[in-house]
Amino acid sequence: MEKQVNNLANITLLKTILNTLFSAFFLLFSFASSAQENPYNSGKKYTIADIVVTGDTNFSEATIITFSGLRKGEVVAIPGERISEALKKLWGSNLFSNIDIYLTKTEDDQAYLEISLQDLPELNNVVINGVKKGKKETLIKDNKLTKGAKVTENLITTTKNYLTNKYKKEGFYNTKVTVSTTPVIDSIEKSRVNMLVNIEKNDKVKIKEINFIGNEKLSDKKLKKAMKETKQKNFLRFLKRSKYVKDNYKEDLVSVIDKYKENGYRDARVTSDSIYNSGDGLLSIDINVEEGEKYTFGEIAFVGNTLYTDQQLGALLGIKEGDTYNGVELRKRIADNSRPDAQDITNLYQDSGYLFSTINPVEVSADGNVIDMEIRISEGKPAYFNNVTVVGNDKTNDRVIYRELRTRPGQLYSKTAVVRTVRELGQLGFFDAQQLSPNFKNANPNEGTLDMEYAVVEKGSSQIELQGGYGGGGFIGTLGLSFNNFAIKDIFKREAYKPVPTGDGQSLALRLQASRFFQTYSFSFTEPWLGGKRPIQFSTSLSHTKQFLFNPRTRDADKSKRFNITGITVGLAKRLTVPDDYFTLSQAVSFQHYDLKNYNTGLFTFGNGYSNNLSYTVGLSRNDTRTDPIYPTGGSNFSVTAKLSLPYSLLNNVDYSALKEERETLNPSDPDDLARLGVIDQERYKWLEFYKVKFKGDWYTNVIANKLIIKSGVEFGFLGAYNNDRGVIPFERFFVGGDGLGNYSLDGREAIALRGYPNQSLSSQDGGTIYNKFSLELRYPITLGGQAKIFALGFMEAGASFDDFRDYNPFNIKRSAGVGLRIFMPAFGLLGIDFGHGFDALPGQNVKNGWETHFIIGQQF
Structure with a gap:
């Protein structure tokens, strides 16, 4: 096949050469004939009296004469260089298939010339056979087969070669491509052709x-x-x-x-x-x-180093005399190009500012299969940043980006700071993480300066959130709007609405979640740099929930029995410097008011009344995941949080032990006792008293060159009481199972995803007070482009919830496995589907659950 392609190219080249030689020969023949008929010598100079244009062309005579460079009144030698130059210019325009210049007659020193030519045909229509419809437009664009393009032999040949080589690279080694043209016969005077491209990929070799x-x-x-x-x-x-x-x-x-x-x-x-x-x-x-002989390392000496001692460099190199010779590992220990943050000697120097240093291993002796090495180091001058700029941001304000930069003018160069800056910009979520690029400009080794330019490509950061799934006894639907690069200062500027004010890096979200049994409305706002000088995040949220009691007779919601929750949260989060600056300390104060009307359940007996939840949450998290928040390729992300209420039982002088003893003596089926139970529970839950501890950790391991990624995770949560007589509150509980929908609904409860089982099916009706979960995902990217990021995954998960710490057994868990697909589009967030197989029976059953399908629309990752 390669020989056939090369032969086609050679034939095309030969045809071009012969065509040019024929035109030149014909011109010389014309001049020679004229010389026989007219008494003038070869190369005699003439004044051009007139130039006429003949042939099949749609260009005007004036245009063609201008293309040729010849003009009336010009003195030229015939034959001579000016005539040859005119031919070259006309051929160089790539507009004509045949070009001839004739000397029609002479009168004394006057010469009359004729330019005869034929236009190249224009492409009218292209038909491509042998590939899917969706790929045809791409092939047409890649080969520039647009309507009106001039159809040359070169266009046909390059199209054949491109398509043949393209499919060879994909494994179709026996691909055959034919290109044919047919003239278009219609009323238009232009010469036009239709092109037919047949692609026979045949089977992959x-x-x-x-x-x-x-x-x-x-x-x-x-x-x-x-x-x-x-x-x-x-x-x-x-x-x-x-x-x-x-x-x-x-x-x-x-x-x-x-x-x-x-x-x-x-x-x-x-x-x-x-x-x-x-x-x-x-x-x-x-x-x-x-294979040759096996070698070992001999003496390894460092030459030219003044910044670090031989011992320091040797410890980092990690290769000793007598070790088996490993040229690949030696190169990595000096400069590992596969990892920008590798622990190697080159990065050691570059993190100390020595950008212009060079480190070369040289074999100085190979006596007896023992290789002595010299690591020759030229340290050069330390480099300082001169100008640091950002390009490509059309929506995001400069100050939002510059405050994230870890490289400043006048600072000593640090490769770690450059890599960290790229990661920080990627984590913002405003730019395509795959296209972030640090570009070195004007590097001057003599002066020790360089300019740094960060090139960003903005992507849509606002999202429409749609969710749908079954859980809690019915269909749960969610509609939300998230503006993740909001600018609240421009909220009263009409010209800023495109469609909303953007550019300041703030986050604003509106959310509605509803089913037959509840409705939740929420609003949240986040400012990541409170005051604009330090990375202190301010956040606030408002929410209101209506919940209706299930009527077992009608199997529907009874809206005369309702439970309303109104809440507000204010929080601050500060980036730390100790133990390192990947840590964040967050704090929040929240208040929820629970209002009940005719709402009696097994958790509490006062159907009419209220509860208040004033709590303080403190959390410590560390996130050093690699660049792209959608598809992290390394690092980890973990958090530990504690949510605490005040110890009211120490302050209000209520004897909860006596209330507990009295409660145990009452009969809920007796109306009087039931009324008394309501009074007792109203006292117990007037102000909620609890503590809640959670841990979550995710680790990302790069298996194959940013392609195959293993995500491993572990979660744990515990809800406890300060006073056992008062008991664990009926709110803030854990519900395990399903796709995790319902995270923001109902009495502070938390929905924990565990695929392969129905939503919230692995917890008791009132929710668990303790849970744990383990997960392992294998992820493979299909595409990580800016318009859509798509990756496939396989997963294994296990977890369970328990009603009491005495029942807790971390190994008594429900297991599942399956496969899934994720599609991230900036406007809609994360879309996905999972097929999970539950290997264990649901609580109260004795047959394994089997397959479950989970749809994810807008759920975060």
Whole structure:
């Protein structure tokens, strides 16, 4: 196939050369004929008396004469350079298929010229066969096959080559592409053609087997494993297919040699390789290797270092005399290009400001298979930031970005500060994290200065939130608007509404959640830099919830029996510097008022009354996840929070022990006793007394080059009471199971997702006071583009809730596993679907739950 493509290109080039030579020959023939008929010598100078244009063209005569560069009254030699230049200019315009210049007659020193030419046909319509409809527009755009384009031999040839090579890279090694044109016959005088592109991808060429010849020190298995992209057929492998891609194969040959170098075989090389058809449309590959001798490290000396001692550099290098020679590891210890924050010698110098330092390992001796090394260091001058700028932000105000920068003019250069700045900008959520780029400008090693430019690409940061799912006895729907780059100072400026005021990095959210049994309205606002000078986050939220009691007779909500909750929360969060500046300390004060009317449940017996919840929440969190908040590729995120009320039982002189004893003697079926129970519970819950402790941690592990990511997580929550006689409150409880919908609804309860089971099905009717959960996700990105981020996942989860600490058993858990898909679009947030299989029975049942489908629309990640 490659030979066919090369032959087509050679034929096209030959046709062009012959066409040019023919035109030149014809011109010379015309001049020679005129010379025989007219008594003038070759190369005689003439004044151009007139120029006429003939042929099939839609360009005006004046335009073509202007293209040629010739003009009436000009003195030219015929034949001569000016005529040749005119031909070159006309050919160079890429507008014509045939061009000739004739000398029609002469009168004394006057010459009459004729330019005869034919327009190239324009492209009218393109039909592409052999690919899906959605990909045709991309192919047309990539090959510039737009309507009106001039159809040249070069256009046809480059289109063939592009499509052939494109599908070869995807494993379709036997791709055949044909391009044909047909003229358009209509009333338009222009020469136009339709183009037909037929693509026959045929089957992907797969690799039947890979054979290594000459290897004795390393097994075939190890060498095949070193080839990351080129694999032979194996029905057990599903992450890497066994297709042959030439470029990947060449890279994998380098990886084979690197594997030898990692094991001390410095002189190993691939002497030859052959790829041949093994039948059934499959390829076989034979690779001949020469292993050489095994080497070890000898003496390693550092030369040129003044900033750090030999001992400091040697400790960081981590290679000792006598260790097996490993050229790949040596390069990584000096400069690991795969990790911007790696612990290597280059980063050690660059974090100390020595951007212009160079570090080169040199073999100075290889006597007896022992290699002595010199690590030659040129430290150079320390570098300082001169100008630090940001480009690409059209909506976000400069000050919102500059306050996140960890690199300032006049500061000593630090690679860690540059990497951290990129992560901080990505975590804002206003920019496409995949396109954040720190660009070095005007680096001057002699003066020790550089300019730093951070290029950002803004994305939509506002979201419409839609959720739907079943839980708590009915369908739960959610509608929300989140403006995550809001500017409250411009709220009264009409011109700022595009559609809302943006640019100050503030967050404003409105949310409505409802089902047959409850309605929740909430408003929240967050300012991440209170006062604009320090990263102190101020937040406030208002909410109102209406809950209706379930009527078992009608199996519907009884709206005459309702439970209203009104609440307000104000919080502050401050970024810490100790233990490190990834830590944040948050504090909040909240107040909820619970109002009951004819609302009697097993949790409390006063159907008419109220409760108040005044609490203080303190939390410590640490987040160092890598750059993209949608698809983190490393780092961790954990938090510990405690929510506390005042110890009212120590202050109000109420004998809760006596109330408890009296309550135990009462009979709820007796009307008088029930009334007394209501009085007692009203006293118990007038002001809620409790403490609530939670822990949550997520860790992200990069398995394959920012592609395959393992997310592991653990959660724990406990709701307790200061006074056991007063008891655990009926609010603030945990409900485990399902997709986690309902996080913001109902009496402070928390919905804990555990896929593979119905919503809130793994807790008792009144909720648990303690829970734990363990999770493991394997994530693989399909695309991480700015318009949409899509990734697939597989998961395993386990968890449970308990009504009392005495019943708590962290290993008595419900297990599930499944697969899912996530799609993040800036306007709608995270969309997804999960198919989970519950391996255990629901409480009170003895048959495993089986498969559950969970839809996620707008739920956060």
